[in-house]
Amino acid sequence: MSEENFQDFNEWIEVAGLTDFITQYGSGSSLRDIALTDLYKYLQNPYSNIKDIQKASKYLTNKHGIIKEVLRSLKSLPSLDYIISWSTVDDEKKLKNYERKVNDFLKEIDIKTFIRDGLFEVGEMGTIVTCLRNKRYIQFLDLDDLRINKQRNGRWVVEYDLNSIKQHKTVNDKLAVIESLPDELTLAKYNLFINKGEDYRYIELKDADVINIDGNRNMPYGLPLTIGAWSSILQKEIIDRVERSVADRLLKTIVILSAGHLDKEGTKPVPKEVITAYFNEVSKLFNKKNGMSFNTGKESSGTGTIALPHFFKLDTLEVNTELFKKELYDKIEKDIYSNLGISPAVLWGGGGNNFSSAQLNSQKFFRYIFTLLEKFEVLINRYLKQILPKSVSCEFVFAKSTMLDKDKYVDKYKDLYMQTGISKFWIESLTGLPYENVIGQAEYERKVLKTESIIYPASNAYTQSGNNDNKGGAPTVDEPTNENTIKSKSNGSNNNPKPSTS
Structure with a gap:
């Protein structure tokens, strides 16, 4: 059949099944919304694409278990034991009151839960903005609702964008949002923005703080912890997609109906009508063979036969099941872990690492966690200053230990x-x-x-002294009632030597 005749038949499109995944992903993209080309564009200028990077990070975290497992480890590994050192206070009673006040505050904000949530989110997004509300709890603010573009006294100034409230349709929804936001945001200020425009759009939040990782010192936004591994993960996804395509071809064999010529000399091509008729009959036969009637949607069964003239031929499409070698899988797997900066031994106890290399990698990862905890220490100490008088100070420090x-x-x-x-x-x-x-x-x-x-503890060398005045061990009885005990004490029997030492 000529190339022109081939293009005339829409039915032949069904035969070209192999073009689906391979052509779609062979261009270098693994997802319609996050392609490798998009990722390379993000990396060329991260700060001009920071919103897209943050959205991509959330998507990939939810999609790929290895990314989420790294963030879970970041969250769960530190023990979060802490130490509070106090300045000299003359009045001991006042110091106890200050200690109680600080301890109550740390319980009120649920310090360990706050830190663990903060570690996970800053690892995922690269940046978090926290806000101390009424000195009772800490709120994480949505980065999409904020403007952070200037500093004051070394701290980033956080402003809330009132325009983000407009997306809510009803008045009740808007009121609910405003009530959940910091105290500086009120319905009156929102109405002022609506009536008078851009000059009243941004409201500064005084108790909001920015924590970021892996970012430029002069930029408020950091980069996700896992961004270095994204390209390798997307490349692995391309291979997984092609593998699934190959597996699908093995389960659903492609049968090719080819038409030759009516004569042996090859001068008379098969007419278009004849090809169409046989193609339809063969399609019906295979639909019946597979147990499904596509016209009725009901299951059917049976075996059908069809006779083909000499100028038609049925062949099955051979699929190469060894597209990718084991070495390629191993290389991509190593690239993912090396770009994440953490070994499989730390994440799930596998990967074939020896003990010394796994130990070295865990120490490196722990050091990174501790540098993040130092950022949170600065934040907690700033909060503690707000609840203590200026004449008293304390320093909050996390113990540098992990669960391992x-x-x-x-x-x-x-x-x-x-x-x-x-x-x-x-x-x-x-x-x-x-x-x-x-x-x-x-x-x-x-x-x-x-x-x-x-x-009471059992009597032993640690609970008894030479003078027998230690309170450890069994308690003594000042007025014994046991007759044998009275005789023993009065006769001094306990002072007699044992038979083995006499």
Whole structure:
């Protein structure tokens, strides 16, 4: 059949099944909304494409488990034990009140949950904006609703864009949004913007702070933690798509009906009507063979036969199932992990890494986590200054330990306690609870429950002294009622040597 006749038949489009995934993704794009070409454009000038980068990061985080697992590790690995060091305060009673005030504030804002959520989101988006509300809780603001383009005294000035409220249609929806926003945003200011225009569009938020990672010092926005691995992940997705296409071809065999010539000399092509008729009959036969009637949508079964003249031929399309070698998969897999900066051993305990390399990589990743925690320390200390008088100051610091090396820090703090008597750090690292909680529990058990008269440690070298004046071990009975005990004490039987030593 000539090329011209071939183009006349729409039915032949069905035969060209292999062109779907391969031609669609062979151009270098793996997704319609996030193509490799788009990614390269983002990387050439990240700050002019920051909104697109943030949207792409959210999409890829939800789509690819490896990206989400890195962010989960960033969130869950640090122990988040913390230490509060106080300035000198003459009045001991006042200091206790300040300590109670700070501890209540940290409980109120749910400090550990706030930090873990902040680590995940700053890793995903590259930037977060926090706002302290009524000195009681911390709110994360939507970056799309903000303008951040100037600094004051080294801090970025955050302004809310009132135009973002206009997208809500009803008055009740707008009121609900305004009530959920910081106190500076009111219905009166929104109405002023609506009536008088752009000069009243942006409202400065005084208690809003910017935390970013991997960003330029002169730019407010950072870049997602995982952005370096996106190109390798998209390339792997292209291969996965082609693999699925090949698998689909294996399950649904492509049969090619080819037409020759009526005569052996090859001078008389098969007429168009004859080709159409046989093509339709063969299609019906295979639809019936596959158990589905496409005209009725009902299942059918049976075996059909058809006779073909010598100038028609049926062949199956052979599919190459070894498009990609194992070495290519291994290379892309290594590229993904190396660009993420974390080994498989740290994420899921696999990957074939030896212990020393996995240990080195985990320490490197921990150091990165600690640098992020330092940013949050600055933020927490700024909040604490707002609830304390100017004459008193304290410093909030996270213990640089993670869930994987916490035992090492517990042992160090125990040594510190044994050598100096400072118990605070050891108790907190051991229990994971604030020091004052443990002290309060100890006072409650001793003063209220009086458990020391009921539960006591066994007698041993640590609970007994040479003078027998230690309260450890079993309690002594001042007035024994047992007859044998009375005889033993009066006769001095306990002072007699044992038979083995006599």
